[in-house]
Amino acid sequence: MKLQKIGFIGLGLIGGSIAKRLRILHKDLVIIATAGHAATIEAAYKEGLTDNASPCELSDFYDCDYIFLCTPVQKNMEYLRLLKGHVCDRCIITDVGSVKTDIHREVTALGMEAQFIGGHPMAGSEKTGLANAREFLLENAYYILTPTAQTDPAALKDFKELVASLGAIPMVLDYEQHDYATAAISHLPHIIAYSLVNLVKSCDDCEGTMKTIAAGGFKDITRIASSSPVMWENICLSNQEQILRLIDSFCGELGHMRSAIAASDSKALMEAFTSAKDYRDSLTLHANGTLKQVYELYMDLLDEAGGIATVATILASNHLSIKNIGIIHNREFEDGVLHLEMYDSESLAAAITLLKKHHYTIYER
Protein backbone atom coordinates (compact mmCIF):
# COMPACT_ATOMS: atom_id res chain seq x y z
CA MET A 1 0.00 0.00 0.00
CA LYS A 2 1.41 3.38 -1.02
CA LEU A 3 1.31 5.63 2.03
CA GLN A 4 0.37 9.24 1.40
CA LYS A 5 -0.45 10.91 4.69
CA ILE A 6 0.04 9.90 8.31
CA GLY A 7 -1.04 11.86 11.35
CA PHE A 8 0.31 11.86 14.89
CA ILE A 9 -1.59 13.02 17.91
CA GLY A 10 1.22 13.31 20.44
CA LEU A 11 4.77 13.47 19.19
CA GLY A 12 6.91 12.41 22.13
CA LEU A 13 9.21 9.44 22.65
CA ILE A 14 7.04 6.91 20.84
CA GLY A 15 5.15 9.06 18.32
CA GLY A 16 8.38 10.89 17.51
CA SER A 17 10.34 7.66 17.04
CA ILE A 18 7.72 6.21 14.68
CA ALA A 19 7.50 9.48 12.74
CA LYS A 20 11.30 9.65 12.41
CA ARG A 21 11.47 6.16 10.98
CA LEU A 22 8.61 6.84 8.58
CA ARG A 23 10.21 10.07 7.41
CA ILE A 24 13.37 8.13 6.51
CA LEU A 25 11.45 5.35 4.78
CA HIS A 26 9.06 7.55 2.81
CA LYS A 27 10.53 10.88 1.77
CA ASP A 28 7.30 11.99 0.04
CA LEU A 29 4.96 11.00 2.83
CA VAL A 30 2.98 13.86 4.33
CA ILE A 31 3.38 13.70 8.09
CA ILE A 32 1.19 15.94 10.22
CA ALA A 33 1.06 16.18 13.98
CA THR A 34 -0.32 17.88 17.01
CA ALA A 35 1.07 17.75 20.54
CA GLY A 36 0.56 19.22 23.98
CA HIS A 37 3.10 21.98 23.29
CA ALA A 38 3.38 24.02 20.09
CA ALA A 39 7.18 24.06 20.55
CA THR A 40 7.26 20.29 19.89
CA ILE A 41 5.71 20.75 16.46
CA GLU A 42 7.95 23.73 15.68
CA ALA A 43 10.99 21.58 16.51
CA ALA A 44 9.64 18.67 14.45
CA TYR A 45 9.04 20.93 11.46
CA LYS A 46 12.54 22.44 11.75
CA GLU A 47 14.12 19.01 11.58
CA GLY A 48 12.02 18.10 8.55
CA LEU A 49 9.89 15.58 10.43
CA THR A 50 6.45 17.13 10.01
CA ASP A 51 4.88 19.05 7.17
CA ASN A 52 3.12 21.40 9.57
CA ALA A 53 5.02 24.01 11.57
CA SER A 54 2.39 24.52 14.28
CA PRO A 55 -0.05 22.04 15.86
CA CYS A 56 -2.65 21.08 13.29
CA GLU A 57 -6.40 21.07 13.76
CA LEU A 58 -8.28 17.79 14.11
CA SER A 59 -9.97 18.44 10.75
CA ASP A 60 -6.50 18.23 9.11
CA PHE A 61 -6.44 14.51 10.01
CA TYR A 62 -9.50 13.76 7.84
CA ASP A 63 -7.69 12.20 4.88
CA CYS A 64 -4.86 10.40 6.69
CA ASP A 65 -4.12 6.77 5.81
CA TYR A 66 -3.27 6.19 9.47
CA ILE A 67 -3.65 8.26 12.60
CA PHE A 68 -1.36 7.28 15.47
CA LEU A 69 -2.66 8.22 18.91
CA CYS A 70 0.53 8.73 20.94
CA THR A 71 -0.52 10.65 24.04
CA PRO A 72 -1.05 9.16 27.55
CA VAL A 73 -3.63 6.36 27.37
CA GLN A 74 -6.59 8.27 28.77
CA LYS A 75 -5.92 11.23 26.47
CA ASN A 76 -5.85 8.82 23.52
CA MET A 77 -9.44 7.86 24.33
CA GLU A 78 -10.45 11.54 24.41
CA TYR A 79 -8.94 12.02 20.96
CA LEU A 80 -10.70 8.94 19.67
CA ARG A 81 -14.02 10.49 20.73
CA LEU A 82 -13.09 13.76 19.04
CA LEU A 83 -12.13 11.98 15.82
CA LYS A 84 -15.40 10.06 15.50
CA GLY A 85 -17.15 11.06 12.31
CA HIS A 86 -14.26 13.31 11.25
CA VAL A 87 -12.03 10.88 9.35
CA CYS A 88 -12.48 9.40 5.89
CA ASP A 89 -13.56 5.77 5.47
CA ARG A 90 -10.17 4.35 4.52
CA CYS A 91 -8.39 5.93 7.52
CA ILE A 92 -7.17 3.50 10.17
CA ILE A 93 -6.89 4.91 13.66
CA THR A 94 -4.33 3.17 15.82
CA ASP A 95 -2.79 3.90 19.19
CA VAL A 96 0.51 3.08 20.86
CA GLY A 97 -0.86 3.03 24.40
CA SER A 98 0.33 0.63 27.07
CA VAL A 99 -3.25 -0.48 27.91
CA LYS A 100 -5.69 -1.90 25.41
CA THR A 101 -9.00 -3.01 27.01
CA ASP A 102 -10.13 0.50 27.91
CA ILE A 103 -9.63 1.91 24.44
CA HIS A 104 -11.23 -1.15 22.80
CA ARG A 105 -14.31 -0.66 24.98
CA GLU A 106 -14.42 2.97 23.87
CA VAL A 107 -14.03 1.94 20.23
CA THR A 108 -16.97 -0.44 20.59
CA ALA A 109 -19.09 2.16 22.39
CA LEU A 110 -18.36 4.63 19.59
CA GLY A 111 -19.04 2.06 16.86
CA MET A 112 -15.57 2.56 15.38
CA GLU A 113 -14.46 -1.11 15.27
CA ALA A 114 -13.95 -1.14 11.51
CA GLN A 115 -11.55 1.81 11.67
CA PHE A 116 -9.45 0.90 14.70
CA ILE A 117 -6.50 -1.42 15.21
CA GLY A 118 -4.90 -1.22 18.65
CA GLY A 119 -1.13 -1.21 18.88
CA HIS A 120 1.57 -1.30 21.53
CA PRO A 121 5.28 -1.25 20.75
CA MET A 122 7.13 -3.17 23.49
CA ALA A 123 10.00 -0.74 23.35
CA GLY A 124 10.77 2.54 24.96
CA SER A 125 12.49 3.89 28.00
CA GLU A 126 12.10 6.09 31.04
CA LYS A 127 12.80 9.11 28.85
CA THR A 128 10.10 11.27 27.32
CA GLY A 129 9.63 13.81 24.59
CA LEU A 130 10.58 14.29 20.97
CA ALA A 131 14.15 15.17 21.95
CA ASN A 132 14.63 11.54 23.03
CA ALA A 133 12.85 9.98 20.05
CA ARG A 134 15.05 7.80 17.84
CA GLU A 135 14.27 6.23 14.49
CA PHE A 136 15.68 2.88 15.67
CA LEU A 137 13.73 2.76 18.96
CA LEU A 138 11.41 -0.02 17.79
CA GLU A 139 14.13 -2.08 16.08
CA ASN A 140 13.64 -5.80 16.87
CA ALA A 141 10.94 -5.04 19.44
CA TYR A 142 7.63 -6.86 19.54
CA TYR A 143 4.80 -4.58 18.46
CA ILE A 144 1.52 -5.95 19.75
CA LEU A 145 -1.51 -5.51 17.53
CA THR A 146 -5.04 -5.83 18.85
CA PRO A 147 -7.45 -5.84 15.92
CA THR A 148 -11.20 -5.70 16.54
CA ALA A 149 -13.79 -8.25 15.43
CA GLN A 150 -14.52 -5.95 12.49
CA THR A 151 -10.97 -5.29 11.36
CA ASP A 152 -10.65 -5.99 7.65
CA PRO A 153 -7.97 -8.73 7.19
CA ALA A 154 -6.47 -6.70 4.32
CA ALA A 155 -6.19 -3.64 6.59
CA LEU A 156 -4.53 -5.78 9.28
CA LYS A 157 -2.08 -7.15 6.73
CA ASP A 158 -1.18 -3.63 5.58
CA PHE A 159 -0.73 -2.46 9.13
CA LYS A 160 1.47 -5.47 9.97
CA GLU A 161 3.65 -4.54 7.02
CA LEU A 162 3.87 -0.97 8.23
CA VAL A 163 4.89 -2.15 11.69
CA ALA A 164 7.50 -4.49 10.22
CA SER A 165 8.88 -1.62 8.13
CA LEU A 166 9.55 0.22 11.41
CA GLY A 167 11.95 -2.61 12.27
CA ALA A 168 9.51 -4.09 14.81
CA ILE A 169 8.02 -7.58 15.04
CA PRO A 170 4.21 -7.53 14.79
CA MET A 171 2.35 -9.88 17.14
CA VAL A 172 -1.42 -10.14 17.27
CA LEU A 173 -2.94 -10.56 20.73
CA ASP A 174 -6.36 -10.37 22.26
CA TYR A 175 -6.64 -7.05 24.11
CA GLU A 176 -7.54 -8.57 27.47
CA GLN A 177 -4.71 -11.05 27.21
CA HIS A 178 -2.45 -8.09 26.42
CA ASP A 179 -3.52 -6.20 29.53
CA TYR A 180 -2.93 -9.15 31.86
CA ALA A 181 0.49 -9.83 30.35
CA THR A 182 1.63 -6.20 30.38
CA ALA A 183 0.32 -5.74 33.92
CA ALA A 184 2.75 -8.52 34.91
CA ILE A 185 5.81 -7.68 32.84
CA SER A 186 5.58 -3.90 32.65
CA HIS A 187 2.98 -2.21 34.85
CA LEU A 188 3.73 -4.06 38.12
CA PRO A 189 7.52 -3.64 37.68
CA HIS A 190 7.03 0.12 37.29
CA ILE A 191 4.86 0.24 40.42
CA ILE A 192 7.43 -1.79 42.34
CA ALA A 193 10.21 0.55 41.17
CA TYR A 194 8.28 3.67 42.19
CA SER A 195 7.41 2.10 45.58
CA LEU A 196 10.95 0.94 46.24
CA VAL A 197 12.35 4.40 45.55
CA ASN A 198 9.76 5.97 47.85
CA LEU A 199 10.58 3.39 50.52
CA VAL A 200 14.28 4.19 50.40
CA LYS A 201 13.54 7.92 50.33
CA SER A 202 11.45 7.64 53.48
CA CYS A 203 13.89 5.29 55.28
CA ASP A 204 17.03 7.29 54.51
CA ASP A 205 18.76 9.37 57.17
CA CYS A 206 19.38 13.15 57.07
CA GLU A 207 22.81 12.64 55.51
CA GLY A 208 21.28 10.62 52.67
CA THR A 209 23.47 7.58 53.42
CA MET A 210 21.27 5.20 51.41
CA LYS A 211 21.21 7.53 48.43
CA THR A 212 24.99 7.90 48.55
CA ILE A 213 25.76 4.21 48.64
CA ALA A 214 22.97 3.04 46.30
CA ALA A 215 24.73 0.65 43.96
CA GLY A 216 24.10 -1.12 40.65
CA GLY A 217 21.31 -3.41 41.81
CA PHE A 218 19.19 -0.60 43.19
CA LYS A 219 19.85 1.53 40.12
CA ASP A 220 19.06 -1.35 37.73
CA ILE A 221 15.75 -2.16 39.34
CA THR A 222 14.67 1.48 39.76
CA ARG A 223 15.69 3.06 36.43
CA ILE A 224 12.07 2.97 35.35
CA ALA A 225 11.03 5.03 38.40
CA SER A 226 12.32 7.98 36.37
CA SER A 227 9.50 7.41 33.86
CA SER A 228 6.77 9.98 33.17
CA PRO A 229 4.39 10.27 36.18
CA VAL A 230 1.51 11.38 33.93
CA MET A 231 1.95 8.39 31.65
CA TRP A 232 1.97 5.96 34.58
CA GLU A 233 -0.95 7.59 36.36
CA ASN A 234 -2.92 7.11 33.14
CA ILE A 235 -1.83 3.47 32.82
CA CYS A 236 -2.79 2.64 36.42
CA LEU A 237 -6.23 4.18 36.01
CA SER A 238 -6.82 2.37 32.71
CA ASN A 239 -5.56 -1.07 33.71
CA GLN A 240 -6.73 -0.92 37.32
CA GLU A 241 -8.28 -4.39 37.48
CA GLN A 242 -5.31 -6.34 36.12
CA ILE A 243 -2.77 -4.28 38.05
CA LEU A 244 -4.62 -4.88 41.35
CA ARG A 245 -4.73 -8.61 40.54
CA LEU A 246 -0.97 -8.65 39.97
CA ILE A 247 -0.21 -6.52 43.04
CA ASP A 248 -2.12 -9.07 45.13
CA SER A 249 -0.16 -11.95 43.58
CA PHE A 250 3.06 -10.08 44.15
CA CYS A 251 2.19 -9.49 47.81
CA GLY A 252 1.70 -13.27 48.01
CA GLU A 253 5.18 -13.85 46.55
CA LEU A 254 6.70 -11.34 48.97
CA GLY A 255 4.83 -13.06 51.77
CA HIS A 256 6.43 -16.42 50.83
CA MET A 257 9.85 -14.81 50.82
CA ARG A 258 9.14 -13.14 54.15
CA SER A 259 8.03 -16.42 55.74
CA ALA A 260 11.08 -18.27 54.41
CA ILE A 261 13.43 -15.61 55.77
CA ALA A 262 11.59 -15.41 59.10
CA ALA A 263 11.78 -19.23 59.44
CA SER A 264 15.45 -19.31 58.30
CA ASP A 265 14.19 -21.78 55.71
CA SER A 266 17.29 -22.16 53.49
CA LYS A 267 15.66 -24.77 51.29
CA ALA A 268 12.67 -22.53 50.47
CA LEU A 269 14.95 -19.56 49.81
CA MET A 270 17.25 -21.58 47.56
CA GLU A 271 14.28 -22.92 45.64
CA ALA A 272 12.79 -19.46 45.14
CA PHE A 273 16.09 -17.88 44.10
CA THR A 274 17.12 -20.75 41.80
CA SER A 275 13.76 -20.91 40.08
CA ALA A 276 13.75 -17.12 39.51
CA LYS A 277 17.35 -17.15 38.31
CA ASP A 278 16.67 -19.94 35.80
CA TYR A 279 13.64 -18.14 34.41
CA ARG A 280 15.44 -14.78 34.27
CA ASP A 281 18.48 -16.34 32.59
CA SER A 282 16.19 -17.83 29.95
CA LEU A 283 14.78 -14.45 28.90
CA THR A 284 17.36 -14.00 26.17
CA LEU A 285 16.10 -17.19 24.54
CA HIS A 286 13.68 -16.36 21.76
CA ALA A 287 10.53 -18.28 20.89
CA ASN A 288 12.38 -20.61 18.53
CA GLY A 289 14.85 -21.47 21.28
CA THR A 290 17.85 -19.83 19.65
CA LEU A 291 20.02 -17.40 21.50
CA LYS A 292 19.37 -14.20 19.61
CA GLN A 293 21.00 -11.70 21.90
CA VAL A 294 22.54 -8.77 20.07
CA TYR A 295 25.17 -6.78 21.92
CA GLU A 296 24.80 -3.38 20.36
CA LEU A 297 24.94 0.31 21.06
CA TYR A 298 24.16 3.46 19.16
CA MET A 299 26.20 6.61 19.63
CA ASP A 300 26.26 10.12 18.30
CA LEU A 301 29.11 10.61 15.87
CA LEU A 302 30.48 14.05 15.15
CA ASP A 303 30.41 14.82 11.46
CA GLU A 304 34.19 15.09 11.02
CA ALA A 305 36.82 13.21 9.06
CA GLY A 306 38.20 10.23 10.96
CA GLY A 307 35.25 10.03 13.37
CA ILE A 308 34.79 6.27 12.94
CA ALA A 309 38.52 5.63 12.92
CA THR A 310 38.83 7.37 16.29
CA VAL A 311 36.11 5.16 17.80
CA ALA A 312 37.60 2.01 16.27
CA THR A 313 41.05 2.93 17.59
CA ILE A 314 39.77 3.58 21.10
CA LEU A 315 38.15 0.13 21.15
CA ALA A 316 40.97 -1.74 19.43
CA SER A 317 43.62 -0.28 21.71
CA ASN A 318 41.62 -1.75 24.59
CA HIS A 319 41.40 -5.15 22.89
CA LEU A 320 37.72 -4.79 22.12
CA SER A 321 36.75 -6.30 18.77
CA ILE A 322 33.87 -4.89 16.80
CA LYS A 323 31.52 -7.45 15.24
CA ASN A 324 29.62 -4.97 13.08
CA ILE A 325 29.78 -1.25 12.49
CA GLY A 326 27.70 1.16 10.42
CA ILE A 327 26.60 4.73 10.16
CA ILE A 328 22.94 5.65 10.14
CA HIS A 329 22.89 8.64 7.82
CA ASN A 330 19.46 9.84 8.09
CA ARG A 331 18.93 12.68 10.47
CA GLU A 332 19.18 15.44 7.93
CA PHE A 333 19.86 18.27 10.32
CA GLU A 334 21.87 16.45 12.92
CA ASP A 335 25.15 14.61 13.17
CA GLY A 336 25.28 10.94 12.23
CA VAL A 337 24.55 8.00 14.47
CA LEU A 338 27.01 5.15 14.68
CA HIS A 339 25.76 1.62 15.27
CA LEU A 340 28.21 -0.79 16.88
CA GLU A 341 27.74 -4.47 17.54
CA MET A 342 30.09 -6.28 19.90
CA TYR A 343 30.61 -10.00 20.41
CA ASP A 344 29.37 -10.37 23.96
CA SER A 345 27.87 -8.55 26.92
CA GLU A 346 31.24 -8.03 28.63
CA SER A 347 32.74 -6.36 25.55
CA LEU A 348 29.61 -4.26 25.15
CA ALA A 349 29.76 -3.08 28.78
CA ALA A 350 33.47 -2.34 28.46
CA ALA A 351 32.93 -0.44 25.19
CA ILE A 352 30.16 1.67 26.72
CA THR A 353 32.28 2.57 29.75
CA LEU A 354 35.24 3.42 27.57
CA LEU A 355 33.32 5.51 25.04
CA LYS A 356 31.50 7.40 27.79
CA LYS A 357 34.90 8.15 29.33
CA HIS A 358 35.79 9.71 25.97
CA HIS A 359 32.63 11.85 26.24
CA TYR A 360 30.60 10.15 23.53
CA THR A 361 26.82 10.06 23.96
CA ILE A 362 25.69 6.43 23.98
CA TYR A 363 22.15 5.15 23.42
CA GLU A 364 21.66 1.68 24.87
CA ARG A 365 18.68 -0.46 23.99
Ligand SMILES: NC(=O)C1=CN([C@@H]2O[C@H](COP(=O)(O)OP(=O)(O)OC[C@H]3O[C@@H](n4cnc5c(N)ncnc54)[C@H](O)[C@@H]3O)[C@@H](O)[C@H]2O)C=CC1
Ligand atom coordinates in the same frame (compact mmCIF):
# COMPACT_ATOMS: atom_id res chain seq x y z
N1 LIG B 1 7.51 5.57 27.09
C1 LIG B 1 7.52 4.34 26.70
O1 LIG B 1 8.54 3.66 26.88
C2 LIG B 1 6.33 3.75 26.03
C3 LIG B 1 5.12 4.42 25.98
N2 LIG B 1 4.04 3.86 25.37
C4 LIG B 1 2.78 4.59 25.29
O2 LIG B 1 2.96 5.61 24.32
C5 LIG B 1 2.19 6.74 24.63
C6 LIG B 1 3.07 7.95 24.57
O3 LIG B 1 4.13 7.80 25.48
P1 LIG B 1 5.51 8.57 25.28
O4 LIG B 1 5.75 8.85 23.86
O5 LIG B 1 6.51 7.83 26.07
O6 LIG B 1 5.19 9.93 26.04
P2 LIG B 1 5.84 11.35 25.85
O7 LIG B 1 5.56 12.08 27.13
O8 LIG B 1 7.22 11.27 25.37
O9 LIG B 1 4.95 11.99 24.69
C7 LIG B 1 3.58 12.25 24.87
C8 LIG B 1 3.12 13.19 23.79
O10 LIG B 1 1.73 13.44 23.98
C9 LIG B 1 1.51 14.82 23.98
N3 LIG B 1 0.34 15.13 24.76
C10 LIG B 1 0.14 14.94 26.07
N4 LIG B 1 -1.08 15.40 26.40
C11 LIG B 1 -1.62 15.87 25.25
C12 LIG B 1 -2.84 16.48 24.92
N5 LIG B 1 -3.77 16.69 25.82
N6 LIG B 1 -3.06 16.85 23.63
C13 LIG B 1 -2.13 16.63 22.68
N7 LIG B 1 -0.98 16.06 22.94
C14 LIG B 1 -0.74 15.71 24.21
C15 LIG B 1 2.77 15.42 24.55
O11 LIG B 1 2.86 16.81 24.23
C16 LIG B 1 3.80 14.56 23.83
O12 LIG B 1 4.01 15.04 22.53
C17 LIG B 1 1.53 6.46 25.97
O13 LIG B 1 0.20 6.10 25.75
C18 LIG B 1 2.30 5.29 26.54
O14 LIG B 1 1.50 4.47 27.34
C19 LIG B 1 4.13 2.66 24.70
C20 LIG B 1 5.30 1.98 24.69
C21 LIG B 1 6.49 2.45 25.38
Ligand SMILES: O=C(O)C(=O)Cc1ccc(O)cc1
Ligand atom coordinates in the same frame (compact mmCIF):
# COMPACT_ATOMS: atom_id res chain seq x y z
O1 LIG C 1 11.94 1.67 30.13
C1 LIG C 1 11.59 0.50 30.02
O2 LIG C 1 12.37 -0.44 30.22
C2 LIG C 1 10.22 0.16 29.64
O3 LIG C 1 9.69 -0.82 30.08
C3 LIG C 1 9.58 1.06 28.66
C4 LIG C 1 8.15 0.79 28.40
C5 LIG C 1 7.20 1.53 29.07
C6 LIG C 1 5.87 1.33 28.79
C7 LIG C 1 5.50 0.40 27.85
O4 LIG C 1 4.20 0.23 27.59
C8 LIG C 1 6.43 -0.35 27.17
C9 LIG C 1 7.78 -0.14 27.44
